[in-house]
Amino acid sequence: xxxxxxxxxxxxxxxxxxxxxxxxxxxxxxxxxxxxxxxxxxxxxxxxxxxxxxxxxxxxxxxxxxxxxxxxxxxxxxxxxxxxxxxxxxxxxxxxxxxxxxxxxxxxxxxxxxxxxxxxxxxxxxxxxxxxxxxxxxxx
Amino acid sequence: xxxxxxxxxxxxxxxxxxxxxxxxxxxxxxxxxxxxxxxxxxxxxxxxxxxxxxxxxxxxxxxxxxxxxxxxxxxxxxxxxxxxxxxxxxxxxxxxxxxxxxxxxxxxxxxxxxxxxxxxxxxxxxxxxxxxxxxxxxxxxxxxxxxxxxxxxxxxxxxxxxxxxxxxxxxxxxxxxxxxxxxxxxxxxxxxxxxxxxxxxxxxxxxxxxxxxxxxxxxxxxxxxxxxxxxxxxxxxxxxxxxxxxxxxxxxxxxxxxxxxxxxxxxxxxxxxxxxxxxxxxxxxxxxxxxxxxxxxxxxxxxxxxxxxxxxxxxxxxxxxxxxxxxxxxxxxxxxxxxxxxxxxxxxxxxxxxxxxxxxxxxxxxxxxxxxxxxxxxxxxxxxxxxxxxxxxxxxxxxxxxxxxxxxxxxxxxxxxxxxxxxxxxxxxxxxxxxxxxxxxxxxxxxxxxxxxxxxxxxxxxxxxxxxxxxxxxxxxxxxxxxxxxxxxxxxx
Amino acid sequence: xxxxxxxxxxxxxxxxxxxxxxxxxxxxxxxxxxxxxxxxxxxxxxxxxxxxxxxxxxxxxxxxxxxxxxxxxxxxxxxxxxxxxxxxxxxxxxxxxxxxxxxxxxxxxxxx
Numbered sequence: 001x002x003x004x005x006x007x008x009x010x011x012x013x014x015x016x017x018x019x020x021x022x023x024x025x026x027x028x029x030x031x032x033x034x035x036x037x038x039x040x041x042x043x044x045x046x047x048x049x050x051x052x053x054x055x056x057x058x059x060x061x062x063x064x065x066x067x068x069x070x071x072x073x074x075x076x077x078x079x080x081x082x083x084x085x086x087x088x089x090x091x092x093x094x095x096x097x098x099x100x101x102x103x104x105x106x107x108x109x110x111x112x113x114x115x116x117x118x119x120x121x122x123x124x125x126x127x128x129x130x131x132x133x134x135x136x137x138x139x140x
Numbered sequence: 141x142x143x144x145x146x147x148x149x150x151x152x153x154x155x156x157x158x159x160x161x162x163x164x165x166x167x168x169x170x171x172x173x174x175x176x177x178x179x180x181x182x183x184x185x186x187x188x189x190x191x192x193x194x195x196x197x198x199x200x201x202x203x204x205x206x207x208x209x210x211x212x213x214x215x216x217x218x219x220x221x222x223x224x225x226x227x228x229x230x231x232x233x234x235x236x237x238x239x240x241x242x243x244x245x246x247x248x249x250x251x252x253x254x255x256x257x258x259x260x261x262x263x264x265x266x267x268x269x270x271x272x273x274x275x276x277x278x279x280x281x282x283x284x285x286x287x288x289x290x291x292x293x294x295x296x297x298x299x300x301x302x303x304x305x306x307x308x309x310x311x312x313x314x315x316x317x318x319x320x321x322x323x324x325x326x327x328x329x330x331x332x333x334x335x336x337x338x339x340x341x342x343x344x345x346x347x348x349x350x351x352x353x354x355x356x357x358x359x360x361x362x363x364x365x366x367x368x369x370x371x372x373x374x375x376x377x378x379x380x381x382x383x384x385x386x387x388x389x390x391x392x393x394x395x396x397x398x399x400x401x402x403x404x405x406x407x408x409x410x411x412x413x414x415x416x417x418x419x420x421x422x423x424x425x426x427x428x429x430x431x432x433x434x435x436x437x438x439x440x441x442x443x444x445x446x447x448x449x450x451x452x453x454x455x456x457x458x459x460x461x462x463x464x465x466x467x468x469x470x471x472x473x474x475x476x477x478x479x480x481x482x483x484x485x486x487x488x489x490x491x492x493x494x495x496x497x498x499x500x501x502x503x504x505x506x507x508x509x510x511x512x513x514x515x516x517x518x519x520x521x522x523x524x525x526x527x528x529x530x531x532x533x534x535x536x537x538x539x540x541x542x543x544x545x546x547x548x549x550x551x552x553x554x555x556x557x558x559x560x561x562x563x564x565x566x567x568x569x570x571x572x573x574x575x576x577x578x579x580x581x582x583x584x585x586x587x588x589x590x591x592x593x594x595x596x597x598x599x600x601x602x603x604x605x606x607x608x609x610x611x612x613x614x615x616x617x618x619x620x621x622x623x624x625x626x627x628x629x630x631x632x633x
Numbered sequence: 634x635x636x637x638x639x640x641x642x643x644x645x646x647x648x649x650x651x652x653x654x655x656x657x658x659x660x661x662x663x664x665x666x667x668x669x670x671x672x673x674x675x676x677x678x679x680x681x682x683x684x685x686x687x688x689x690x691x692x693x694x695x696x697x698x699x700x701x702x703x704x705x706x707x708x709x710x711x712x713x714x715x716x717x718x719x720x721x722x723x724x725x726x727x728x729x730x731x732x733x734x735x736x737x738x739x740x741x742x743x744x745x
Binding site for chain 3: 270273274277281284285288291293294296297299300303304307308310311314315317318319321322327
């Protein structure tokens with residue numbers, strides 16, 4: 001099934017970059033505004049899905065040689081491990097801390113451990129969504 | 141800081157995730173999972189002794205105090221169940237070592253069992269109604285995967301039914317939670333209990349409690365057990381044992397918790413209805429247990445009977461009846477997996493699940509036969525095995541509460557249990573030996589050892605009921621006096 | 634607003650019931666997805682979370698709205714997402730094995 005869909009491919013090339021940027025933005029915005037790990041992860045996954053549709057499966061596989069099941073596992077691991085972070089310091093499970101740090105470019109920035117947790121969530125979502133779609137799409 | 145309370149759920153989750161990275165290393169997978177369960181059992185034992193000294197304990201996640209944050213609460217009832225779960229899961233792992241096919245082990249079998257146990261432990265320990273829903277779902281998602289494990293047509297068909305029925309019942313759960321939150325304005329169990337006690341259990345709340353009863357009836361197989369026998373009889377033995385031992389028990393636990401902690405003000409409606417449902421479950425389960433000639437179906441109908449029996453205790457609602465229910469719950473969590481393991485082994489050695497095609501197995505496999513005999517006596521409630529004390533206490537409670545019909549049904553159902561298993565024993569173990577010594581399939585050590593361990597556990601539980609008594613008494617007292625639970629959760633720092 | 638959403642919830646439940654009772658497996662899967670959406674709307678309505686222009690933070694007054702329903706809904710969306718995905722995969726696998734998506738024909742399947 002090799003159709004010559006030039007338009008889709010050309011658009012994809014640009015749109016994927018936009019989607020990835022949006023995903024990162026949503027992920028970082030999630031602390032105070034709508035967004036967050038789950039939403040960011042879903043948007044990120046949609047970028048991958050678009051790639052799988054526009055370019056054929058094998059090419060993307062070669063370009064991104066990652067086992068998405070392991071990505072999902074890694075994400076889940078990070079999230080649960082941040083829960084244990086609190087335990088290490090004698091605080092309740094899933095405790096979080098935040099502070100304001102002076103960074104070179106950004107000025108005063110709020111850094112929090114929730115971001116690590118959310119990064120884990122985002123990775124897990126990307127991994128799970130892409131795995132599901134690949135496992136169904138493989139033999140169509 | 142009581143972080144230790146969260147470990148029975150958090151450690152299996154973490155182990156399950158880590159094992160995904162060790163997909164091809166069977167030994168790491170096996171022994172990590174087994175070790176996790178042993179550690180969990182030790183933690184539960186420690187917690188149990190700690191609770192006797194310091195009372196009910198809680199952990200607020202992220203330091204958010206109740207009723208605002210979510211929390212885990214450890215009281216004797218939940219920790220006893222966590223302990224039993226860990227032991228049963230460890231034993232089922234030993235059985236899986238020698239029975240699971242190689243491709244199972246490579247498709248994350250151990251990870252999913254770990255997630256299942258995490259969900260079960262989380263449901264036992266949580267002190268928040270919504271968290272209970274989430275833990276239920278963790279457990280159910282793992283069970284959806286496990287039930288389809290192997291991907292045979294039959295399994296896929298049953299798993300589809302199982303998933304859809306559970307999706308619908310989870311939907312009812314969400315609806316019930318939404319109504320309850322709209323009415324009472326909190327989801328923390330202790331806070332709910334307090335507010336309902338203050339405002340009185342209005343008819344609206346009683347209706348909401350009926351929705352909860354429907355949900356737990358579906359999950360526990362209380363009257364709404366129509367989905368249970370077929371789906372439990374298609375899965376591999378080790379998984380069936382886990383399901384039979386754990387899944388319905390979580391539903392029973394939730395039912396007991398909800399109807400002793402907050403919906404206990406109108407027992408003539410709610411508890412009477414539970415009693416009727418339990419009675420009908422006993423009748424239906426008994427009919428099923430004697431109607432079939434497929435060993436696996438007989439065994440699964442025995443699960444249904446036990447559900448009815450335990451909830452007779454809840455329906456009676458006295459201290460003794462609840463103690464009896466707890467004893468019987470623990471007993472059932474140990475004996476049902478044993479029954480499933482023995483039945484699975486019988487099927488594995490003979491290659492058939494039909495009773496008529498087996499005969500005289502006791503000559504070929506004497507150990508298996510005698511263990512089956514012990515299970516049978518234990519399930520029928522004959523002393524000194526573990527079923528006895530639970531049956532006696534539930535019976536006493538039912539007499540105190542004056543529910544003689546339920547009492548009669550409960551004990552008649554015991555006779556049906558005995559009859560259904562006796563039929564298997566006479567047909568399959570006695571009679572003419574049809575497997576000659578040459579054709580005999582060698583009995584694997586990995587099959588006998590877990591069965592022997594659980595048999596030892598049921599004997600020990602029967603003989604050592606006295607040493608378990610203080611814990612069970614404490615658990616039942618907490619259930620009878622919700623104020624203890626409320627004080628520990630809301631007013632202790 | 635509450636009345637409107639309650640009616641919408643009812644319609645969604647009706648649609649979902651119809652879909653779940655149909656004989657086509659894809660429709661059943663879609664039905665379960667719609668059913669969970671109905672539950673989310675119900676939580677939103679029951680939890681008094683329907684004030685636009687207010688933030689979901691604990692507090693009194695018109696500027697705040699109870700944050701709990703939002704947390705519940707987010708959690709339950711994630712769960713229903715996972716269940717729907719799993720259900721799709723199981724349905725697809727069964728379709729591959731049996732060659733039919735008609736649930737009435739699944740009844741006769743027995744591999745023993």
